[in-house]
Amino acid sequence: MIRRTALALLAAVVLTACGETRLVDGGAGLGYAEIQAILGKLGDPGDAPHERFWKVPYAEFVDYRFPASWDNPQDMIKLLEPWNSGESNLVKALRDGRRIRVTKHDGKVVTINIPRMPKGGSGVRSSDIEKIELWIDAGCPEFGDKPSTLPRK
Numbered sequence: 151m152i153r154r155t156a157l158a159l160l161a162a163v164v165l166t167a168c169g170e171t172r173l174v175d176g177g178a179g180l181g182y183a184e185i186q187a188i189l190g191k192l193g194d195p196g197d198a199p200h201e202r203f204w205k206v207p208y209a210e211f212v213d214y215r216f217p218a219s220w221d222n223p224q225d226m227i228k229l230l231e232p233w234n235s236g237e238s239n240l241v242k243a244l245r246d247g248r249r250i251r252v253t254k255h256d257g258k259v260v261t262i263n264i265p266r267m268p269k270g271g272s273g274v275r276s277s278d279i280e281k282i283e284l285w286i287d288a289g290c291p292e293f294g295d296k297p298s299t300l301p302r303k
């Protein structure tokens with residue numbers, strides 16, 4: 151929490167020093183491009199049911215859903231809950247893979263545990279996970295210097 155606040159403040163200072171105050175809603179100047187760069191470093195997803203989700207256009211990414219497994223293509227995992235990093239499966243999967251929310255074919259929501267992602271790879275740096283959390287809590291803005299256009303639930 152302290153590190154996240156410090157990151158946000160640092161971004162504010164840097165942006166102000168550049169002659170512009172552009173910090174938007176706590177997002178630390180992060181946009182989709184920065185999140186793609188973090189995720190793009192994590193390796194090849196092989197036959198993963200989510201495929202290369204960080205390559206899709208922004209509008210698709212913020213609403214991205216994929217099958218929990220190829221065997222159960224009707225059970226879906228939603229990647230993000232914009233404005234709510236604590237409920238976002240992206241963050242849970244990168245932290246420890248626990249309590250991933252899955253929507254079953256009948257609409258029921260259950261939680262499952264999966265291997266920490268990226269599966270078989272080294273874990274994501276916690277500073278990178280914190281950036282992803284800041285970005286989600288700012289409403290997943292497409293660009294770091296503009297506010298989110300996504301509705302709050």
Ligand code: HEM
Pocket residue numbers: 189190192193194195196197198199200217218219227228229239240241243244250264265267268269270
């Ligand atoms: C850049 C980030 C990620 C990478 C590189 C990655 C990589 C992988 C790999 C290599 C596999 C195994 C594929 C195979 O069996 O050939 C896998 C499976 C899977 N991943 Fe990911 N993953 C990432 C993020 C995520 C996220 C954010 C979620 C959930 C929100 C997730 C959910 C799953 C699931 C449900 C499976 C199938 C279950 C399993 O194989 O155990 N992954 N992923």
